[in-house]
Amino acid sequence: xxFVVTLVTITLTYLVVARLERVPAMRFRTLPSSRxxxxxxxxxxxxxxxxxxxxxxxxxxxxxxLTIGPISDQIGRVPVALQVVLGMIVFDLxxxxxxxxxxxxxxxxxxxxxxxxxxxxxxxxTTRAHMFENLVRFVPGQxxxxxxxxxxxxxxxxxxxxxxYGISNHSNLDVKLPWIEMVLVTPRLHRxxxxxxxxxxxxxxxFTVWDRAFGTLLRRxxxxxxxxxxxxxxxxxxxRFAKAVxxxxxxxxxxxxxxxxxxxxNTAQHPEPQTSGV
Numbered sequence: 001x002x003f004v005v006t007l008v009t010i011t012l013t014y015l016v017v018a019r020l021e022r023v024p025a026m027r028f029r030t031l032p033s034s035r036x037x038x039x040x041x042x043x044x045x046x047x048x049x050x051x052x053x054x055x056x057x058x059x060x061x062x063x064x065x066l067t068i069g070p071i072s073d074q075i076g077r078v079p080v081a082l083q084v085v086l087g088m089i090v091f092d093l094x095x096x097x098x099x100x101x102x103x104x105x106x107x108x109x110x111x112x113x114x115x116x117x118x119x120x121x122x123x124x125x126t127t128r129a130h131m132f133e134n135l136v137r138f139v140p141g142q143x144x145x146x147x148x149x150x151x152x153x154x155x156x157x158x159x160x161x162x163x164x165y166g167i168s169n170h171s172n173l174d175v176k177l178p179w180i181e182m183v184l185v186t187p188r189l190h191r192x193x194x195x196x197x198x199x200x201x202x203x204x205x206x207f208t209v210w211d212r213a214f215g216t217l218l219r220r221x222x223x224x225x226x227x228x229x230x231x232x233x234x235x236x237x238x239x240r241f242a243k244a245v246x247x248x249x250x251x252x253x254x255x256x257x258x259x260x261x262x263x264x265x266n267t268a269q270h271p272e273p274q275t276s277g278v
Contacts, residue, residue, distance in 0.1 A: 002153075003056055006160050007049065013164045017123035021172040028174040028187070029224060031122060036239075038124065043241040044114075045127035051134035059139060060155070063146045072149025080154065087150050087158035088206060091141040095162070096210040098140055099203045102133070110251040111136075113230045114244055117237040121194050121228050126170040130248060165206050170194075181208055181219060191222040196231035 021027050075083065102112040111130050118125040129137070138159065145155045169190040181189060185204050193202040201218035204211045211217035230237045238244045 002156050003053065006052070006056075006156065006163075009160055010163050010167070013167050014123050014127075017167055017171045017173070021122055026173055028172050028191070028222075031120060031172055035122070035124070036120065037118075040239060040241045040244065041118075041124045041127045044129060045124075047131040048127055048129065048134050051131050051138075055135065055138060055142070056156075059135075060142065060152065063139070063143050064152060066143060066147045067149045068147055069149075071147075075149040083150060083154045084157055084161075087145055087154050088161060090144055090148065091158050091162060092204065092206045093210060094141040094144045095137060095205050096203055098137055099205070100214075100216075102136070103200060103203070106255055107252055108136070110248045110255065113233070113237065113251075114248065116194060116199065116228075116230045117233075117239065117244065118194070119227070119229055119234070119239070120172075121170060121191060122172040123167045123170060126167045130245070132248075162205060169205070178219070183208060188221065189217075189219065192218050192220055194228040195222055195226045196229060196234065199231055 021031060075086075078086070102108045111133050114130040115128055115133065118128050141162075142155055142159070145158065150158075165185075169185055169187055171187050173187050175186045175188060177186060180186060185202070185206055185208055189202050189204075189208065192198045198218055198220070201216050202211055203214075203216055208217055227234055229235075238247050
């Protein structure tokens, strides 16, 4: 039942945000009336639903066994509302660290490129994420929440809030609330993360405190002419679903091939000294 409620809530959020993005006074840029590659993002949304089902029905029962008793006892005494707030803080911190890892690891970056490949940033762009990334991004945070003893209902609620907030952050809404940015991420801040020149900034999903602590927070407007996309591959990265699914595999295979060639070349140039027997 909670799976259905989650799916309905997130789908309604997409539709509401899409409607608001069409209001001239509320939008950041004028979007094409026929959104390019909407079918691609809807296909990714289908994959995200499948990943959510795997997470909820397969992984969550396993993760719930990770609870540490003494900590769980303390968490159990906290009011549910405060549990949700604490859950959001812990989940967002873990998600921030995972997000940084996706950018700093050559292998994982090839998977995360799919998300950055969107050329028009709006609510539906949130869906564009490889199925493997969906698991990598959301499972560690859930595991952390279960370890500290969060009830399953609080974990599920935290994930819904994170997803709804993510749709808002990827939207084309022109939110001008700079005072909120002292604590919370806004579409203005996350927009900079999808501009290739500043993609190593603004990793946070909900709270700006993590970027502030790590020195990666960038509070700057995005110019109307700034493009979104994969750094160095804006016009070449596949936009069609089938090709985009294969692209991370192809690029990781090429990366492994380059590493192997580099290792062989290094060995050829610096052979190990031969030792003679006595």
